[in-house]
Amino acid sequence: MSAAHAAREPHDWASRAETAVREVTGPAGAAALAGSWAAIALRPVPTVVLYGPQNAGKTSLLRRLLAEDGTTVPGWAAVSARKETFAADAVESGGLRYVDTPGLMSGDPLHTERAETALAEADALLLVLNRRGLAADRPHLLAVATGSHFHADRPRPFPAGALLPVVTMADRWGADPGTEEFDELVRETRSALHAQLAPHTGERSTPAAHVVVADPYQMAAGVPAGELRPEHYPLGDAWDGIAALRSALHALAGRTAELRAHTRTRFWTRHAAAALDAGxxxxxxxxxxxxxxxxxxxxxxxxxxxxxxxxxxxxxxxxxxxxxxxxxxxxxxxxxxxxxxxxxxxxxxxxxxxxxxxxxxxxxxxxxxxxxxxxxxxxxxxxxxxxxxxxxxxxxxxxxxxxxxxxxxxxxxxxxxxxxxxxxxxxxxxxxxxxxxxxxxxxxxxxxxxxxxxxxxxxxxxxxxxxxxPGQAAPPPADTAPDPGAWHTETGPAADDGGAADQPDASASDATAPDASASGASAPDASASDASDAYGPAGYSADAYGFPGAPAAGLPPGPPPHAPAGRGGGAPAGHAAEAMVGLVEEALVFAAWYHLERRTRKQAADTAREAARRAARRRAAIDDLTERIAAGREEDWLRLVAATRxxxxxxxxxxxxxxxxxxxxxxxxxxxxxxxxxxxxxxx
Structure with a gap:
């Protein structure tokens, strides 16, 4: 193949596919694929791949084709009752390059992968089948024949003449070769294979099937591969179908450029699809x-x-x-x-x-x-x-x-x-x-x-x-004191901001707290502690239990009592003075009663306000003491919470x-x- 033909246009589909594959697989995978295709592009003759189920007769057919061309049969092309083909091996003969592949459905995934890889690089395909035709692996073989194996939505079939279905081992069908009965079996086999392919490939595009007998009666099976000659196949020139098959194969030799262009598209289609699955x-x-x-x-x-x-x-x-x-x-x-x-x-x-x-x-x-x-x-x-x-x-x-x-x-x-x-x-x-x-x-x-x-x-x-x-004791944090049960509060006076003076007087009618002296003495000192909770001894500071005391001696003075309104001024002079005396005396009595009632209400309001102030101071003192005690009690618990968080x-x-x-x-x-x-x- 010429270098000009191998060169690629910068914006064709295969180049874009290669670039897209590189993005998924990385430089290493793309370089491997590019190297593989470069080797394919340099091949001067078309590559014909023998592909089909295991024991369909692919190697026997290859040996016959090479022997008929006068090409030395390589040693790896051996036949026996055992599995002989393990790799995709290649040999050139008669202007073509033949590749023998491991059989499908052999139970070995590596064999199948090698056959699939060779299929992606084939310029032409010998689809080697037994008498059952496509029945052995019908979905897969149909996909290969129609090109949907390379891309399900956009099939890439082989060009005309490049797909050659071959049914082998016709001499084992129970009719003597060369007889009318044998010829009828051959016609039936071709018709059956055509009927299997035509609905999927189209009537006009369905390739003609070849029915062959590669090694009549296995007469050349025991001949060493390197010694095979055409004379080892003395029978069957008129009925073994090899001549027609060789003629169809030799017609491919002059179509290298055309076939290789299709191969390049199939190669990148198949590998791009595989890279897409991997991605x-x-x-x-x-x-x-x-x-x-x-x-x-x-x-x-x-x-x-x-x-x-x-x-x-x-x-x-x-x-x-x-x-x-x-x-x-x-x-x-x-x-x-x-x-x-x-x-x-x-x-x-x-x-x-x-x-x-x-x-x-x-x-x-x-x-x-x-x-x-x-x-x-x-x-x-x-x-x-x-x-x-x-x-x-x-x-x-x-x-x-x-x-x-x-x-x-x-x-x-x-x-x-x-x-x-x-x-x-x-x-x-x-x-x-x-x-x-x-x-x-x-x-x-x-x-x-x-x-x-x-x-x-x-x-x-x-x-x-x-x-x-749950139910287990929590271990002490590694960076804390070894006594997790000591929950101490802050030390200091219980009410250093005048809380004792804010407490209600013990002699007040609504007071419930101890008097000032009792409250002041009730705050425990820092050294006194004889109680223990469920987690061990806990020393409490003096202000941890400082209770609200009585207020300082004497409440703030209330509003001074209102003096009763006195009689103001003298009686007006003149003849009306006597007439006004009764009215003035009634006004003075009413004023006195009004001022007395107002004073009584004010004193009651002052008392209620003072009681509310005392209750508020009491609540504030209890809230302050609650926060200080809670802070001490939560210390180890908060460490457990922090560790859990x-x-x-x-x-x-x-x-x-x-x-x-x-x-x-x-x-x-x-x-x-x-x-x-x-x-x-x-x-x-």
């Missing part, structure tokens, strides 16, 4: 990994939201309990109770209340942590989670080996006179390698960022051990892991979309 598989895996990571993130966020809700409820419950107990203690404390007795009673009540709360709140956190861990373990077997876990394992292995880039797969070297075989299966490996190579390159360029992102994933088992199951958030994949995978997913989407579009533009 879709890689895209599906990347999308599954991303979906698994997103589900993992959403699950972690859901568990964190549940933890936040549980924490808010537990914190609100603690404060409600403390307010209730403090209010009850203040209301029930007799004014004369000594400070030490009040302190002991307060400690016992609050230790019991907060101890029970602490046990329940810690158990709730452990239950949530246990449920989160169990749900994560149950979801680990999902396809998306497994895909993402495999991706993380690959990144971990990359960082361990400090390998910046894995070795590229070997690109076949182009031999000008030899075949370069690239199976269709390795295209899937090439596409997978390209995806992994890009991810490896990204992580190798950012090793520290990737190590930080992987810190949570590589310590998963250790994190699971840190969270006890850290374990839950560790299930959220970091951006350093997600972004490269997302970028590769987007690249595969574009590459697969482009390749699919190019295949859709395949010229009819």
């Amino acid at each position: 879709r598989a890689e895209l599906a895996e990347a999308e599954a990994a991303l979906a698994g990571a997103c589900r993992q993130r959403d699950r972690a966020l859901l568990h964190e939201a549940r933890l936040d809700a549980a924490c808010a409820a537990a914190s609100a419950r603690l404060r409600a309990l403390l307010r209730e107990e403090l209010a009850r203690l203040v209301d029930a404390a007799p004014p004369a109770e000594i400070a030490e007795a009040l302190r002991r009673r307060a400690e016992n009540r609050l230790a019991t209340t907060t101890g029970a709360w602490r046990a329940a709140a810690a158990e709730e956190v452990r239950r949530l942590a246990f449920a989160a861990r169990a749900e994560t373990a149950a979801a680990a077997a999902a396809a998306g989670n497994e895909a993402f876990a495999a991706y993380v394992d690959e990144v971990v292995e990359l960082l361990r080996s400090d390998a910046a880039e894995a070795p590229e797969p070997t690109v076949p070297q182009v031999a000008p006179a030899g075949a370069v075989w690239l199976g269709l299966g390795p295209l899937a490996l090439a596409a997978r390698h390209e995806t992994r190579r890009r991810l490896r390159e990204h992580h190798a360029e950012h090793p520290e960022e990737t190590r930080r992102a992987l810190a949570d994933f590589t310590a998963g088992e250790a994190r699971d051990g840190d969270t006890p199951a 850290t374990a839950i958030r560790a299930g959220i994949p970091a951006d350093a892991l997600m972004e490269p995978l997302r970028a590769e997913r987007d690249r595969l989407r574009r590459a697969v979309g482009t390749l699919d579009r190019v295949l859709g533009e395949l010229p009819l």
